[in-house]
Amino acid sequence: xxxxxxxxxxxxxxxxxxxxxxxVAALLGLLAIGQLNGQAxxxxxxxxxxxxxxxxxxxxxSGNDQLRNELTELQGQEAHLTDxxxxxxxxxxELSGDLDRIKAWSGVTAVTGQGIVITIQGPIGGxxxxxxxxxxxxxxxxxxxVDGVRVVTGIVVAGAPGELSVENHAIGDGFEIRxxxxxxxxxxxxxxxxxxxxxxxxxxxxxxxxxxPLDSMTLPASxxxxxxxxxxxxx
Amino acid sequence: MTxxxxxxxxxxxxxxxxxxxxxxxxxxxxxxxxxxxxxxRYTTQERSPLIETALSLQSQQESLKAAIVEVRGHxxxxxxxxxxxxxxxxxxxxxxxxxxxxxxxxxVQGPGVAFRLEDGTSGSVDALVSxxxxxxxxxxxxxxxAEGVGVNGERIVGxxxxxxxxxxxxxxxxxxxxxxxxxAIGPPDxxxxxxxxxxxxxxxxxxxEAAGVQLSVAELQQADLPAFAGTVGLRYGQPGEGQ
Numbered sequence: 393x394x395x396x397x398x399x400x401x402x403x404x405x406x407x408x409x410x411x412x413x414x415x416v417a418a419l420l421g422l423l424a425i426g427q428l429n430g431q432a433x434x435x436x437x438x439x440x441x442x443x444x445x446x447x448x449x450x451x452x453x454s455g456n457d458q459l460r461n462e463l464t465e466l467q468g469q470e471a472h473l474t475d476x477x478x479x480x481x482x483x484x485x486e487l488s489g490d491l492d493r494i495k496a497w498s499g500v501t502a503v504t505g506q507g508i509v510i511t512i513q514g515p516i517g518g519x520x521x522x523x524x525x526x527x528x529x530x531x532x533x534x535x536x537x538v539d540g541v542r543v544v545t546g547i548v549v550a551g552a553p554g555e556l557s558v559e560n561h562a563i564g565d566g567f568e569i570r571x572x573x574x575x576x577x578x579x580x581x582x583x584x585x586x587x588x589x590x591x592x593x594x595x596x597x598x599x600x601x602x603x604x605p606l607d608s609m610t611l612p613a614s615x616x617x618x619x620x621x622x623x624x625x626x627x
Numbered sequence: 628m629t630x631x632x633x634x635x636x637x638x639x640x641x642x643x644x645x646x647x648x649x650x651x652x653x654x655x656x657x658x659x660x661x662x663x664x665x666x667x668r669y670t671t672q673e674r675s676p677l678i679e680t681a682l683s684l685q686s687q688q689e690s691l692k693a694a695i696v697e698v699r700g701h702x703x704x705x706x707x708x709x710x711x712x713x714x715x716x717x718x719x720x721x722x723x724x725x726x727x728x729x730x731x732x733x734x735v736q737g738p739g740v741a742f743r744l745e746d747g748t749s750g751s752v753d754a755l756v757s758x759x760x761x762x763x764x765x766x767x768x769x770x771x772x773a774e775g776v777g778v779n780g781e782r783i784v785g786x787x788x789x790x791x792x793x794x795x796x797x798x799x800x801x802x803x804x805x806x807x808x809x810x811a812i813g814p815p816d817x818x819x820x821x822x823x824x825x826x827x828x829x830x831x832x833x834x835x836e837a838a839g840v841q842l843s844v845a846e847l848q849q850a851d852l853p854a855f856a857g858t859v860g861l862r863y864g865q866p867g868e869g870q
Contacts, residue, residue, distance in 0.1 A: 409642075409645070412645060413644060413645055413648065416645065416648045416649060416652060417648065419652060420648060420651060420652055420655065423652065423655040423656065436793065436794060436795040436802075436804030436805070437678050437681060437682070437802075437804075438678065439793060439794050439795075440674075440792070440793035440794075440795075441674075441793065442674050442677060444792055444793040445674060445677040445678065445681055446677065447792060448681050448792050448793075448797070448802060449677065449680050449681055449684060451792070451797055451800055451802075452681065452684035452685060452688060452800065452802065453684060454800070455688060455799075455800025455801075455857075456684060456687050456688050456691060456800075458800075458857070458858045459688065459691040459692065459695065459856075459857065459858065460691060461858070462695055462857070462858045462859065462860065463691055463694055463695050463698065465860065466695060466698040466699060466702065467698055469702055470698050470701055470702050470705070473702060473705040473706065474705060477705055483705075483706065484715075484716060484719065486706075487706060487716075487719045487720070487723055488719065490702075490706075490723060491719065491722055491723050491726055492866045493859065493860055493861070493866070494723070494726045494727060494730050494732070494859060495726055495866070496861055496864070496865070496866035496867075497730065497786075497859050497860060497861060498726065498729060498730035498731075498784075498785065499785055500726065500729065501866055501867070502866070502867035503861060503864040503865070503866060503867050504864060504865055504866075504867035505861070505863045505864030505865060506863055506864075507863065507864075519759075519763075522762065522766060526758075526762060526788050526789060526790070527788070529786050529787060529788035530788035530790055533786070534786070534861050534862065534863055534864045535861075535864055543785065544785045545730075545731060545783070545784050545785040546769045546773070546774075547769070547785075548766045548769050548770050550766070550770060550826065572861075572863055572864040573863050573864075574863055610867045611864075611867070618729040619725060619728070619729055620728065620729070620735065620737075620774040620775065620812075621774065621814075622737040622738055622739075622774055622812055622813055622814060622815075623728075623735035623736070623737040623774045623775045623812040623852070624735060624736060624737055625728060625733050625734070625735055626733075626734040626735055626736045626851060
């Protein structure tokens with residue numbers, strides 16, 4: 393009995409120590425998590441200047457507007473399909489319309505519309521052409537051809553100046569890039585001061601690039617077999 | 628020295644553990660305060676509302692993309708093959724499914740490679756990964772036979788632009804910051820094909836190694852690519868004649 397009484401103060405001290413240790417460990421854990429979260433949060437944004445943030449906001453706003461329009465259209469299509477199914481009617485028109493839209497967008501069929509033509513005279517490298525294509529896409533081009541070849545997913549214009557090719561099709565020193573989209577937006581984006589036309593012009597001083605709006609043109613379908621062999625739908 | 632060691636040995640182990648834990652706690656508190664510094668600085672400046680707006684727009688974009696993928700999935704279910712459908716309708720269903728797969732509107736998986744591009748540690752501007760670097764890698768993957776490519780969860784399609792914004796990039800209008808993981812699905816020898824490319828070797832030696840950008844690669848038995856979640860449609864064009 394007396395031994396048990398004598399051990400009590402030691403037990404109490406041990407309990408206090410353990411509790412203190414547990415509290416410190418819990419605090420350590422919380423701080424470590426806070427530190428990790430702090431490092432993971434929005435990397436990059438804080439490094440952007442006010443001008444870059446404004447540019448980012450403009451891009452996000454315009455992208456979100458397009459996404460909202462797409463979502464509205466899809467919701468309309470969904471509602472119509474639901475209604476059609478409930479009435480037991482066939483959905484041939486809807487399916488055909490959807491198929492035509494996807495095929496045209498992905499380059500499986502031809503596209504007609506307004507846009508611009510970039511005429512290139514003189515030697516230019518594949519990287520210069522790819523920069524032009526990238527800027528056209530950024531400006532909202534809906535369909536593009538390079539020297540008559542439709543640019544779809546996976547198509548790359550490559551080669552040194554004088555040795556350009558696209559899809560095993562050799563491109564000479566004089567060719568056209570055609571793009572369907574808003575002529576004003578496409579022209580404005582390409583030809584702005586310090587824009588891609590100026591940059592490519594500086595990089596390839598012997599090449600002359602001109603941009604001309606067109607009211608109507610038809611861009612052909614792609615010859616490329618786009619159906620994937622190795623990529624399977626994820627279930 | 629011997630005196631100090633003997634004193635330490637006499638200390639209860641709990642006290643030693645507590646001392647070490649408190650030492651680590653001190654370091655963590657200091658690190659936390661140091662990490663808060665830049666955040667406090669920029670929130671007091673004019674960029675703060677811009678950052679908040681950008682964050683809000685990013686969040687909206689993610690929600691919109693998720694909603695688009697969900698509605699597209701529901702539409703595909705509604706359009707799914709009806710066992711009682713006529714042959715012409717069955718063909719239409721199959722064509723539509725194939726068109727969606729080809730256009731990148733369906734998530735896919737298959738053998739592939741994943742590259743990780745990361746800013747170098749030298750602090751030089753040249754050592755920062757640029758949109759051009761990501762673009763070059765994507766182009767080389769296409770030329771080597773890739774069937775599908777994605778960057779940090781964004782599917783690359785015919786209309787995808789990759790542009791610089793500060794030290795980060797925009798892909799499909801989505802703001803992505805490094806490190807960038809470029810994933811591709813293709814033939815099992817995709818990486819071998821890539822290594823045989825003169826242009827890829829020039830990119831690795833002339834740009835990546837020369838500037839100190841970090842590039843690593845993993846061959847994957849099964850790579851995953853998300854569906855493209857952007858706009859699919861024509862505003863200025865319309866389907867023309869000809870296949």
